[in-house]
Amino acid sequence: MSIEFLVATAVGVLSAAGIYLVLRARTFPVVLGLAFMSYAINVFLFASGRLVINQPPIWGKDVAAYTDPLPQALVLTAIVIAFGMTALVVVLALRAYLETGTDQVDGLADEAPGPDSSPSREAGQ
């Protein structure tokens, strides 16, 4: 199996998982989805410099083939930004949950209690 297939599959699966989770209604899956999407992008950015192995990253006069070092700088920047943003969105989601009492992304209260909601809460109403 070629490395291209492996990388393409990894990007595809990570993106699919990320998109699915981002479209969920509660904040925790959404945060995980954002993390998955940023992983997918990191792998994808590596691939944008072509998949080359065992080549020097710097061009010289005596070097016939080389690999592109720039995507790795881009990925490094993207990792740092994604890391900071994930931390921010986690804190924000927690704060919103604590202040509004719901972890729904659209901020609506949980109106219809699900089958696993505790009976004591309904009895209390």
Place this chain on the structure above:
Amino acid sequence: MSHWLIAPVLLPALLAPLMLLFLRKRLMESRVVSVASCLALLAMACLLVVQASDGTIQSYALGDWRAPFGIILALDRLSALMLLITATLALAVMIYAVVTGLDRKGWHFHPLFQFQLLGLNGAFLTGDLFNLFVFFEVLLIASYGLMLHGGGGARLKAGVQYVVVNLVGSTLFLVAVGLLYGATGTLNMAHMGERVAQAPAGDHGLILAGGLLMIAVFALKAAVVPLHFWLPRTYASTSAPVAALFAIMTKVGAYCILRFTTVVFGDGAGELAWAPAPYLLPAALATMLLGFIGVLGARQLRHLAAFSVIGSMGTLVSAIAVFTPEATAAALYYLPHSTFAAAALFLVIDQITRRRGDFGDALSPSPAFARAGPLSALFFLTAIAVVGLPPLSGFPGKLLILDAVRDAPGGWWIWGFILGTTVISLLAFARAGSVLFWKSAATPGEIQAADPVAPVASALVVAALLAVLAGLTLAGGPVSGYLNDTAEQIFEAGAYGGAILGPG
């Protein structure tokens, strides 16, 4: 190489961390530094506009790494214009926030504001696509903090959505950068334009996918339908001065659409020339219609203002999407107008809300409130500006757009939508004004509202913004002269690239 070019990025980048370190608990000093910084940015923007007005395109190689290897900042007439608009708006908003005491309602307002200006100025100056991504992140991170400033449940709920939407947008930005870099092997926009022009036909699909994805990200920032959903709730739930500052954020999207398309997909791009245009125009028309219908349907004043931002973005992007020098010049006249008008609208609504006690910004008759007379005059003038009636600059703005798109393909659609939505917004604002002021005057009862802080000073800020709009009308000749030159410079093939990449 003039070092003034980098000053609008450097000044807030230095001041923000210094304020964070040394002025954390010193509100008065923070205010002085912040206002002084806004004044200095305004002075620099004026200087840069003067420098750019002779038609040269300056480029600034960071660390003296020449293009296309290093990161390049570039100043042409368009960048200078955007810097001037940003600095003017920032000064007005900063004064309003200080006199109404918004900056004491939470931590770090002033450093966040400076970081926001850093991101904005950087995005307007950079000539590098990945650098643009970084400045986007800087302005977004600062905007998250500013948007949530002051706290509250509603603001947090809207904040989570705003952050998530923009994070997904940033992810798409990186996908687009990756695609374009993979296909062209460069991140410098001017260099990318050259590479796109020489690209073999087999790469056109990849380049097109990357380019359109990039435009989609910019359209998300510009709140173009169907990517506008985040805007009404965000702008309606944040504090008025922050919403007024955010009036420039949507314009960043419009600026990037214009810059990216003309540099990368310009006339030289062969088959790919103006590839985004056919998608942009219908989306912009839908934005215009949906925005102003939203204005008509709004039940709260802040929603009314937020939807009027969407509507004016539709008008602006529809003129940009034509991609002719004439239409672009008209769009560039409408751009500062719609920025200042939207900011004035958010601030005047804040003034009214403060006087109405428990009625807040609900669009329903309330008993008469204090100072309804002067406030109604301010609201009336702002509404005139937003709708686009004479004598304020919305009228010449829309007139210039209509005149410029007459011969363009799809021009008559733009005519129909602009004229139709102007009537809709006229109805909406007439109704809002009569509910707020006439029906309130006839409603018995009394409003219990404490006197707001600094009513005169904050109203003067709104009046100053309206005066800028009046100035834009009175100085219409010189202003549109500059803007015509700007548009010609944008569309002059190879001018931007030649200045950045040098001869050969």
